[in-house]
Amino acid sequence: MPLMKDTMLASRRYRKRSQLAEIWHRLKKNKGAVLGLAIIALLAITALSIDFVLDYDTQVISQNIKERLQHPSVKHLMGTDDLGRDIFFRLLYGARFSLSVGIVAVAIALLVGTTLGAFAGYYGGVVGEVIMRSTDIFAAVPNLLMAIVIVTAMGANTLNLMIAVGVTSVPQFVRITRAAVLTVRSQEYVEASRAIGRSEPAIIFSHILPNCLSPIIVVVTLRIASAIIAASSLSFLGLGVPAPAPEWGSMLSAGRRFLRGYSYITMFPGLAIMITVLAFNMVGDGLRDALDPKLKR
Amino acid sequence: MYRYIINRLLMMIPVIIGVSFLIFFIMDLAPGDIISIMAVDATEEQTEELRHQYGYDRSVFYRYSLYMKGLVKGDLGTSIMTGTPVWEMYKERLPATMKLALGAMVVAMLISIPLGILSAVRSGSIWDNAGMVLALLGLSMPNFWLGLLLIIGFSLGLGWFPSGGDTGFMSIILPAITIGTGHTAIMTRTTRSSMIDVIHQDYLRTARAKGVSEKNVIRKHAFKNALIPIITIVGTQFSVGLGGAVLTETVFAWPGVGRLIIDSVNQRDVPTVTGSIIMTTMLISVVLLLIDLMYAYVDPRIKAQYLRKGKG
Numbered sequence: 001m002p003l004m005k006d007t008m009l010a011s012r013r014y015r016k017r018s019q020l021a022e023i024w025h026r027l028k029k030n031k032g033a034v035l036g037l038a039i040i041a042l043l044a045i046t047a048l049s050i051d052f053v054l055d056y057d058t059q060v061i062s063q064n065i066k067e068r069l070q071h072p073s074v075k076h077l078m079g080t081d082d083l084g085r086d087i088f089f090r091l092l093y094g095a096r097f098s099l100s101v102g103i104v105a106v107a108i109a110l111l112v113g114t115t116l117g118a119f120a121g122y123y124g125g126v127v128g129e130v131i132m133r134s135t136d137i138f139a140a141v142p143n144l145l146m147a148i149v150i151v152t153a154m155g156a157n158t159l160n161l162m163i164a165v166g167v168t169s170v171p172q173f174v175r176i177t178r179a180a181v182l183t184v185r186s187q188e189y190v191e192a193s194r195a196i197g198r199s200e201p202a203i204i205f206s207h208i209l210p211n212c213l214s215p216i217i218v219v220v221t222l223r224i225a226s227a228i229i230a231a232s233s234l235s236f237l238g239l240g241v242p243a244p245a246p247e248w249g250s251m252l253s254a255g256r257r258f259l260r261g262y263s264y265i266t267m268f269p270g271l272a273i274m275i276t277v278l279a280f281n282m283v284g285d286g287l288r289d290a291l292d293p294k295l296k297r
Numbered sequence: 298m299y300r301y302i303i304n305r306l307l308m309m310i311p312v313i314i315g316v317s318f319l320i321f322f323i324m325d326l327a328p329g330d331i332i333s334i335m336a337v338d339a340t341e342e343q344t345e346e347l348r349h350q351y352g353y354d355r356s357v358f359y360r361y362s363l364y365m366k367g368l369v370k371g372d373l374g375t376s377i378m379t380g381t382p383v384w385e386m387y388k389e390r391l392p393a394t395m396k397l398a399l400g401a402m403v404v405a406m407l408i409s410i411p412l413g414i415l416s417a418v419r420s421g422s423i424w425d426n427a428g429m430v431l432a433l434l435g436l437s438m439p440n441f442w443l444g445l446l447l448i449i450g451f452s453l454g455l456g457w458f459p460s461g462g463d464t465g466f467m468s469i470i471l472p473a474i475t476i477g478t479g480h481t482a483i484m485t486r487t488t489r490s491s492m493i494d495v496i497h498q499d500y501l502r503t504a505r506a507k508g509v510s511e512k513n514v515i516r517k518h519a520f521k522n523a524l525i526p527i528i529t530i531v532g533t534q535f536s537v538g539l540g541g542a543v544l545t546e547t548v549f550a551w552p553g554v555g556r557l558i559i560d561s562v563n564q565r566d567v568p569t570v571t572g573s574i575i576m577t578t579m580l581i582s583v584v585l586l587l588i589d590l591m592y593a594y595v596d597p598r599i600k601a602q603y604l605r606k607g608k609g
Contacts, residue, residue, distance in 0.1 A: 032433075137315035140578050144543055145558060149570065152562045153326040229439050233544055236441050237559060252442060256548075263449045270442030278437035285433070 026290035033286020039279035047096040059086065060093045061244040069262055078268045081251070082258060087265065090246035091272050097247045098276055101162050101240075102228040106220055108166030113173020114216060118204050120174065121181025131174065139171035147230060151239045161240045165230045169223050176219050180212030187211075214291035221284035225277045232273050248273050302590065309582045316578045317368065317571070318361060324567045325357045364571075373576070374568035378561070383572035386557060393463050394553035397476065397545070398538030400469045402531065404477030405484055410527070412481075413488025417496060418515060428485060435482030444475040444548035461550035472549040476542050480534040487530040491523040498522070524595050532588030536581040 027033050054060060064084035072079040078087040120131040138146070150164035184190065185208065193203050232249030234240040241247035248269040255265030347353075352360040367374060373383040416428040451471060452460035459468045495501070496519055504518045505511070543555035550556075554573060561569035593600035 133311065134315070137312055137319060140312050140316050140582065141320070141574060142537060142577065142581070145574055145577070148543070148559065148562055149320060149323050149574070152565075152570075153323045225437065232439060233441060236439075236544065237547065238563075249439075252439075252445070256445065259445065259449055260453050266442070266445050266449070270439060270445070273439050273442065274434075274437050277439070278433065281433060281437050 023287075023290050027286050030286040030289060032282040033290070036279040036282030036286065039275060040283065043095045043099060043276060043279070046092055047099050050093055050096065054089055054093060056093065059089050060246055061085070069258065071262075072264055079262075079264050081254060081265050082262075085246075087251070087268055090251060091248070091268055094246040094248045094251065094269070094272065095276075097158070097241055097245065098228050098232065098273065101158065101165065101231040102224045102280075104162045105165035105227040105231065106169060106223045108163065109169035109173050109223065110216070110220060112166075113170045114177045114209065116170070117174040117177025118181050118209055118212075121178035122185060122200070122204055122208060128178075132178070135171045135174045138167075143168040144230065144233060147234055148237070148239060151234060156239045156242060158241050158245075161231055161234055164234070165227045168230065169227060172219060172223065173216070176215050177209075177212060180215050181208055184208050184211045218284055218288045218291060221280055221287055225280035225284065228273065228277050228280070298593070302586070305586050305589070309579070309586075312582065313575065313579060314365075317365070317575045320571050320574050321361050321364060322357060324571055325360065327565060327567065368575070373572035376561070376566055376569045378564050378566045378569070383569050384576075386569060387554065387573050387576050390552060390554045390557045393551060394539060394542075394546075394555065396463075396469060397472055397542065397551060397553060398535055400473030401476035401480060401538055401542075402535050404473050405480035405534065406531065408477075409481045409484035410488050413485045413527075414492055414515065414520065416485070416489040417492030420493060425489075428489070432482040432485045435478045435485075438478065439544075440475050440479050440542075441544040441548050443478055444472065444545055447471045447475060448548070461548075463552050468549075472542075472545050472551055475545045475548070476538055480538075483534060484527070484530055488523070488527050491526040492519060495519045495523045521595075525592060525599075528588060528591055528595060532585060532591075536584040539577065539580050539584060 062085070064080075066084060067076070067080050068082055068084040070076055070080045070084075076086050076088065078091065080086055081090075116131050116135070120128040120135075141149075146168045147164040150167060151160055154160040154163070181204075190203060190207055193207050198206075231240060232247065232252070235247045235249030236253045238250070238253065240249060243250060251269040252266050252273075255262070255269070258265050345354075352363050364374065371384070373387070375382055376386060379386065412428045412431075416425040419425055448460045448471065451457050457467075458471050460471075462468060501514055501518055504514050509518070539554075542551075542553070543559050545551065546553045546555035547559060554577060558570060558573050558577075560566075561573070
């Protein structure tokens with residue numbers, strides 16, 4: 001018996017790796033996805049290591065009126081803002097906010113959404129109906145309005161921003177997981193698992209969800225992209241990461257007062273948001289093609 | 298058919314109730330209740346009186362029931378800030394938002410449908426690649442940033458358009474492009490993939506074999522059959538626009554519903570926020586229903602289905 005379990009595990013591990021390798025092989029051929037991955041890696045490294053390079057208090061948030069509103073130059077690569085802060089340094093630091101808010105928000109949505117979606121798809125019936133109708137209600141309110149309302153109620157700070165953006169992403173995860181579970185549920189291996197008496201949650205988490213992964217992975221990547229836009233939108237409206245933190249959306253908003261003559265203040269943060277979002281979108285598109293070759297154009 | 302419409306309208310009721318409760322409940326958590334705003338100079342006794350009148354001495358469910366009683370009679374509540382009925386304020390702002398949503402849709406359709414068709418017909422060509430890259434860029438660009446760029450370039454720079462406000466035809470162009478770009482990205486992709494699905498069908502080969510010109514094959518045979526997903530996405534995107542393009546309206550100081558909501562949020566004007574969001578949700582549901590009904594006119598097969606359902 002232990003021997004059999006070992007071989008089963010071994011073969012499963014083997015198959016998993018080869019499948020991953022296959023997906024990676026296909027993803028590698030997509031130039032956009034590779035470029036996107038490279039950008040994300042670069043941003044992640046920046047976000048993680050920036051503390052070793054820059055001093056937050058003196059180089060990122062401290063005001064220096066003598067150097068205010070300086071156009072891009074060798075000394076200040078992207079110029080300085082109205083408080084004399086170096087925009088390039090602030091942008092580098094800001095990568096941390098955008099990435100962490102995007103990723104944490106989607107992680108929240110993933111956790112809540114897939115669990116609810118899996119239960120709705122697996123059990124159906126009253127539970128499923130209640131979950132799906134509640135999802136409909138959530139989804140009926142436009143995402144940004146929903147996020148605005150949540151942040152208003154809970155107060156504008158980074159954690160609440162993550163929660164608000166995360167909550168608005170939940171419906172999509174519920175729906176896609178439920179749809180995937182519905183197709184997997186009737187497969188034979190699920191029936192087999194039930195026949196040997198495994199508990200229902202165990203079946204859901206060890207058999208059903210892993211087999212629903214591909215659409216979920218794609219949605220995760222694309223959702224991070226939209227979460228980053230949503231988070232910077234809220235910050236732009238003054239409902240996100242509070243000042244003086246160098247969040248890209250709020251930097252952009254601060255530049256609004258200096259559009260005439262100092263447009264670089266709005267130019268660079270917007271570019272940073274766009275490149276980051278673009279990277280996630282390219283990886284998401286690439287993953288979709290790689291995970292499901294049938295969909296490839 | 299009518300039965301189907303009525304069913305759909307009835308199905309909206311639980312959603313509206315759910316949405317109103319959700320928004321009401323969340324906004325109720327917001328710090329600073331109505332009383333503390335209204336009763337700035339009031340004595341303690343008067344404050345108590347007010348708290349009682351508005352149900353603040355009881356649970357949120359009680360306050361919600363008060364609100365719903367009004368809502369059923371068509372009363373969306375009264376704005377704390379201006380003292381005018383929320384419905385009046387909403388009604389006043391709606392035309393501007395509608396105008397902008399339509400303008401954005403016109404921009405998006407003019408670009409995305411030809412581009413999507415071209416990308417599909419010349420799949421793999423430089424047109425296709427360029428179209429898809431543009432769509433990806435449009436999708437990745439935060440629209441408040443695009444709006445600011447347009448202001449910098451065309452309003453402050455060239456002076457062709459006003460930089461804000463609703464002052465006639467010229468003033469709508471930049472905000473419409475701003476919102477339309479996001480729509481364009483999504484609609485180009487949908488048009489392309491829908492056309493590609495259709496383009497390899499047998500009936501197109503048949504049409505060509507009959508000697509129908511290529512232009513007509515694409516226009517009459519392929520495009521018509523690819524319409525359903527395109528209509529769907531046009532409808533969803535349009536309804537998103539009706540939600541009040543909060544960001545674009547902020548950037549262009551556009552006097553629409555989005556501005557109303559964000560201004561009320563900033564002033565903690567709970568009734569206005571709640572009322573406007575409920576109205577917006579209702580409007581979106583109605584638009585989505587209309588889109589659904591439009592399918593029937595585009596596709597006789599769907600019409601037949603509705604008719605059958607209606608009888609049953």
